[in-house]
Amino acid sequence: MHKTVEILVSGYVQAVGYRFYTKRYADQLGLTGSVQNLSDGNVRVVASGAEQDLERFIAGLREGPRAAIVKDVKVTWHNGEKKFGKFVMM
Numbered sequence: 001m002h003k004t005v006e007i008l009v010s011g012y013v014q015a016v017g018y019r020f021y022t023k024r025y026a027d028q029l030g031l032t033g034s035v036q037n038l039s040d041g042n043v044r045v046v047a048s049g050a051e052q053d054l055e056r057f058i059a060g061l062r063e064g065p066r067a068a069i070v071k072d073v074k075v076t077w078h079n080g081e082k083k084f085g086k087f088v089m090m
Contacts (some may be wrong), residue, residue, distance in 0.1 A: 004033075004078040005054050007045040011062055013059035018033035019089045023066040027052040030056055048082045 009018070014037050022035040022045060031054065033047035047057060064070045 001051050002049060003051050003054060004046065004048040004080065004082045005058065006076040007058065007061060007074070008048070008074040009043040009045065009064070009070060012067075012069035013043045014041055014069070015062060016067035017065045018068050022061065023061070023070075023087055023089050025057060025060050026081075026087040029057055031048070031057060032087050033082070034084070034088050034090050036090035044083070046084075047087070048084060 004075060010086065014067045021039065022043070025045060026033065026035075029049065031047045031049040033045065035045045038044055047054060049057075058073065058075055062070055062073050
């Protein structure tokens with residue numbers, strides 16, 4: 001089943017390659033959506049795809065790239081898949 005998730009990642013996640021890591025992992029899993037830095041220092045991710053791929057994606061976001069320190073990952077699930085053309089960095 002395809003779903004969409006909204007993810008808010010907090011910690012030391014900006015200026016450490018977190019968005020690049022997120023995009024690369026999303027592309028590997030065939031997910032679509034977006035990742036963006038927020039002005040409060042958090043990173044917001046919206047992703048659509050198969051539920052099992054999204055679960056793997058979320059697990060990877062809890063770790064992030066080596067330089068990141070992920071303190072919290074808040075996930076909101078939505079039924080159905082939003083139609084994005086690809087996964088983009090904003």
